[in-house]
Each structure stands twice: as structure tokens, then as C-alpha cells.
Amino acid sequence: MSMLSVENLNVWFGHGRDRVDAVKDATFAVARGESFGLVGESGSGKSTILRAITGLAPDWSGNITVDGKEIGKRREKAFFKTVQMVFQDPYASLHPRHSVDQVLGETLYLHGFTDIDTRVVNLLDDVGLGAKFRFRYPHQLSGGQRQRVAIARALAPAPEILLLDEPTSALDVSVQAEILNLLADLRTEHGLTYVMVSHDLSVVGHMCDRLAVMKDGEIVEIMDVATLRNMQATHPYSQHLLQASL
Amino acid sequence: MTLLDVENLWVKFPSRHGVFVAVRGVSFTLGKERLGIVGESGSGKSLTGRSILRLIRPPGIMTADHILLEGDDLMTKTERDMRAVRGQRISMVMQDPKFSLNPVMTIGAQIMEAYMLHNAVNKKAAYAKAIEMLEAVSIRAPERVMRSYPHEMSGGMGQRIMIAMMLIPNPQILIADEPTSALDVSVQRQVLDIMDTLVKDRGMGLIFISHDLNLVADFCDRVLIMYAGRIVEVCDADKLREAKHPYTRGLLNSLPRLDEPRARLEVLQRDPAWSEAPSVSGRI
Numbered sequence: 001m002s003m004l005s006v007e008n009l010n011v012w013f014g015h016g017r018d019r020v021d022a023v024k025d026a027t028f029a030v031a032r033g034e035s036f037g038l039v040g041e042s043g044s045g046k047s048t049i050l051r052a053i054t055g056l057a058p059d060w061s062g063n064i065t066v067d068g069k070e071i072g073k074r075r076e077k078a079f080f081k082t083v084q085m086v087f088q089d090p091y092a093s094l095h096p097r098h099s100v101d102q103v104l105g106e107t108l109y110l111h112g113f114t115d116i117d118t119r120v121v122n123l124l125d126d127v128g129l130g131a132k133f134r135f136r137y138p139h140q141l142s143g144g145q146r147q148r149v150a151i152a153r154a155l156a157p158a159p160e161i162l163l164l165d166e167p168t169s170a171l172d173v174s175v176q177a178e179i180l181n182l183l184a185d186l187r188t189e190h191g192l193t194y195v196m197v198s199h200d201l202s203v204v205g206h207m208c209d210r211l212a213v214m215k216d217g218e219i220v221e222i223m224d225v226a227t228l229r230n231m232q233a234t235h236p237y238s239q240h241l242l243q244a245s246l
Numbered sequence: 247m248t249l250l251d252v253e254n255l256w257v258k259f260p261s262r263h264g265v266f267v268a269v270r271g272v273s274f275t276l277g278k279e280r281l282g283i284v285g286e287s288g289s290g291k292s293l294t295g296r297s298i299l300r301l302i303r304p305p306g307i308m309t310a311d312h313i314l315l316e317g318d319d320l321m322t323k324t325e326r327d328m329r330a331v332r333g334q335r336i337s338m339v340m341q342d343p344k345f346s347l348n349p350v351m352t353i354g355a356q357i358m359e360a361y362m363l364h365n366a367v368n369k370k371a372a373y374a375k376a377i378e379m380l381e382a383v384s385i386r387a388p389e390r391v392m393r394s395y396p397h398e399m400s401g402g403m404g405q406r407i408m409i410a411m412m413l414i415p416n417p418q419i420l421i422a423d424e425p426t427s428a429l430d431v432s433v434q435r436q437v438l439d440i441m442d443t444l445v446k447d448r449g450m451g452l453i454f455i456s457h458d459l460n461l462v463a464d465f466c467d468r469v470l471i472m473y474a475g476r477i478v479e480v481c482d483a484d485k486l487r488e489a490k491h492p493y494t495r496g497l498l499n500s501l502p503r504l505d506e507p508r509a510r511l512e513v514l515q516r517d518p519a520w521s522e523a524p525s526v527s528g529r530i
Contacts, residue, residue: 041431042401172457173458174496174500177502177513177514180502180511181513199431201504202501202502205503205504205507206511240432244432
């Protein structure tokens with residue numbers, strides 16, 4: 001049974017003549033422990049799918065099933081214990097006036113944990129930062145370190161699915177390698193399921209088992225990474241994307 | 247032929263915790279070629295580009311033995327004389343079109359303003375020139391674009407408009423600071439192709455600043471690799487993959503590749519000696 005399945009998902013913004021259909025009839029399923037990639041250019045609706053899953057895009061129709069349970073319009077608390085998201089820009093996703101300890105402590109508190117102190121330290125160890133970073137503020141951290149904090153925050157409620165929205169596109173290549181390695185390690189350690197959005201085919205090729213290519217809000221092709229590596233994409237748009245990223 | 251000759255360039259920022267040295271003794275020359283400058287954020291590559299136009303604002307301090315633009319030393323020029331250089335002889339395309347276009351002026355008004363500032367022409371001639379330039383950067387329906395505001399443009403279009411604007415005065419040197427990093431891969435190619443043709447046709451020198459090694463290897467003729475404010479290696483772009491410096495090697499190996507799958511990516515091990523070693527000269 002799949003961990004996350006999305007069927008006939010439509011997401012739109014605005015209404016009347018201003019209505020924009022950002023995602024049209026998207027269907028895919030991600031198995032437990034799998035890493036699934038979504039690629040496409042800006043505006044193709046790949047991030048919007050993630051936002052619809054987490055409830056950040058209010059207008060959607062279709063079925064989203066997480067671990068066998070269908071998601072309603074209002075998400076329950078248990079949902080957020082299962083699904084967490086890491087955002088693109090580590091410079092924008094951390095509160096500038098909250099220390100790392102506050103960021104993680106608050107998340108843990110909201111999820112009803114009581115042993116916050118030990119958990120904060122464990123989380124920081126998990127993402128390779130260590131306890132010495134605990135009382136720092138975001139401006140005292142580099143981009144890579146901030147993204148590690150954002151990942152630690154997502155890991156705080158011990159989720160099973162991690163939605164990654166371009167987790168490395170704001171980072172340098174050398175730092176990107178560190179974060180990608182960290183994500184790969186965390187996936188094996190915690191048995192996580194990933195859905196990763198990226199415009200970089202080589203990053204998706206490295207991280208994912210299967211991927212969907214999106215164009216204008218539609219999924220044009222779903223293939224596994226071996227097909228991608230052998231350049232055997234069938235849809236002309238995927239081929240075009242492959243050519244462009246070589 | 248040498249268009250630009252930079253010798254021993256330093257950029258320093260005094261702060262409460264002592265002086266921060268951002269660029270340390272960089273020297274290079276530029277001919278009619280595409281010169282790439284690559285490095286991570288904070289390596290001083292953008293500041294190097296900005297210093298050529300003397301765009302380092304106080305409290306930043308910039309020093310150089312000389313910056314010769316066709317034998318003309320830019321370091322000795324007054325701020326007033328520099329205005330005749332900026333845009334006219336050396337142009338710069340910045341990273342994000344969203345921040346470099348005026349949001350409350352139409353595209354047309356901005357392009358025409360830039361043109362009329364440097365040339366004594368009437369509005370009609372400026373309009374014709376602007377349309378011609380927009381066509382040169384393959385923008386369809388230039389008349390409509392002239393009437394639009396920057397927020398109505400996509401990123402790729404915005405960047406092409408910036409390029410059009412920078413090329414109108416027909417400068418000898420174009421400095422492109424990460425011109426494509428805000429763009430998608432498919433649009434990226436288009437913008438690069440346009441820049442490439444323009445540079446070739448007009449015999450301009452191009453300084454292409456980027457953090458993307460593959461892009462630079464494909465697009466440029468010669469590459470300077472910067473680390474901690476110094477040039478650590480200079481090589482021909484097509485030989486970038488055979489680069490010798492451990493830093494360049496580290497950067498190349500940390501890239502995930504489609505054709506060579508690996509379980510783990512190599513992480514760059516930094517050696518403090520790299521930032522101590524003197525800058526390699528980028529002169530030919």
C-alpha cells in the first residue's frame with residue numbers, strides 16, 4: 001500500500017475570470033520509504049502540489065490519501081505528525097528573532113512532547129549541528145546551517161513523510177552536497193518517505209527513485225530514475241528538459 | 247588585444263571586529279573573450295565585478311595598482327568621469343531582474359531613458375532604437391512590452407530586457423553577474439544564446455560571474471576560480487573538468503551527475519592553506 005497517494009488533484013487560485021488552474025488532474029502514488037521527485041519549470045505547479053498536500057493551498061479538489069487515511073479539508077493534528085515540509089529558502093523560513101532552541105522547542109511543545117530538552121539536543125545531533133548551535137539566532141548561521149535547522153524542525157514531530165520544496169536551490173554546490181547527503185542519511189535512519197520538488201534534474205536523479213515531470217500544471221510523464229539516466233524519456237517535454245540540463 | 251587589465255585589486259570592509267578583506271590581490275586581463283568567474287557565495291566574485299565599475303560604496307575600501315580600460319586608468323578617474331564609463335563603455339547585468347528594473351516605470355520608458363541619457367537623440371529615435379534592441383534579444387511583440395510594467399514580465403523576459411538595456415550604448419565590456427541563476431534551465435539556455443550572439447557580433451568582452459561550474463564550462467572561453475577573495479586557479483573552460491586545484495576538484499565532485507550515479511556525494515574538505523596562498527594571476 002502506498003504511503004501517500006494523490007488522485008485527480010486540481011488546485012486553483014482566484015475565481016471567476018481571474019481563476020488560474022495551477023495543478024490539473026495530477027495523479028501519483030508514493031510507496032513507503034520511497035523518494036519521489038517532481039520536476040518542471042517555474043510555474044509548472046510542482047510546489048503547489050506540495051502546498052495542497054500540507055493544506056497551504058486552500059482551493060483544491062480530488063483525493064489525497066496519507067497512510068491509508070483520506071485527508072479532509074481540515075487537517076487533523078495527527079496529519080502534521082505524519083507529514084512535514086522543508087521550504088526552499090532557509091533565509092526566509094526561520095523566524096529571525098527566535099533562537100534555534102526556541103524554533104525547535106516551540107515545535108516540540110505544540111506537538112505535545114514533554115521531554116523537550118533532550119529532544120532538542122537529539123534533533124540537532126541528527127542534522128549534524130550539535131548542541132553548540134542551540135542558542136544561536138538565524139543570522140549567526142550560514143545558509144547550509146539554516147537549512148539544517150529547518151530540516152531539524154521538520155523532523156521534530158518524528159514524521160513519516162517529508163515534503164522537500166527545492167531544499168538546496170538557494171545553496172552553493174558544496175553545501176548542496178552536504179545537505180543532500182544529510183537527507184539521504186536521515187531517510188535510511190528514520191525510514192522516511194520523501195517527495196522532493198526540484199528544477200534540477202541531476203539533483204532529483206541523485207535523490208529519487210521515481211519522478212514525475214510537470215508542465216503547465218499537468219504531470220506529463222512519470223518514470224523511474226534509470227529511465228532518466230538512460231535518456232529514455234518518452235514525452236517530448238521531458239526530453240527537452242533533459243537536453244537543457246546536460 | 248586586451249580590453250581590460252586589472253592589477254592587484256583589493257576590497258576591504260572595516261567593521262567593529264576588524265577589517266574584513268573580501269577581495270585579496272586579484273589580477274587578470276580580459277580580451278575579446280568570454281571570461282568566467284566562479285566560486286561559492288562570499289568568494290568575492292561579485293565584488294570583483296562591481297569593483298571594475300568602481301561600485302564599492304563607503305565604508306568599503308577598494309584599491310588596485312591599476313584598472314586599465316584600453317589603456318585608460320579607471321582608478322584615477324573622478325566620480326563624474328566614471329559616469330561616462332558606466333553603461334557607456336562597461337555595462338553590467340545584475341542577478342535578479344525583479345530588483346534591477348524600476349517597478350513604477352514602463353519598460354519602454356526605462357530603456358529610452360537609459361538611451362537618451364547617453365546619446366543626444368529625440369524620443370522618436372530612442373523609441374525606434376529600443377524596439378530594435380528588444381527584437382535583438384528575441385522578444386516577441388516589442389511594442390506591447392514597451393508599454394508594460396516589470397511585474398507583467400516573466401523572469402526570463404525581465405532578464406532579456408535588462409540585457410537589451412545594457413547593450414544599447416554598445417559597450418566594449420559586459421559584466422554579467424549571475425544573469426541566469428534566477429531563471430529556469432530551459433530559459434537559461436535562451437538567455438545565454440542571446441548573450442553569446444550579441445557578444446560575438448559586436449566583438450565585446452564578457453565577464454560572466456556564476457556559481458554554476460557546468461554552465462561556465464560550457465559557455466565561457468577562460469575561467470577564473472575564486473576562493474576566499476583570491477583566484478586559486480585559472481584554466482581554459484573546456485579543460486575545467488581536468489582542473490588541478492583541490493578546491494575546483496572538490497566543487498566538481500560535489501555535483502550530482504545524471505550519467506554517474508553515486509550513493510553519496512563528495513563533501514568539500516576545506517584547507518585553510520587555500521585562503522593563505524597568494525592569488526594566481528589571470529593574465530594572458
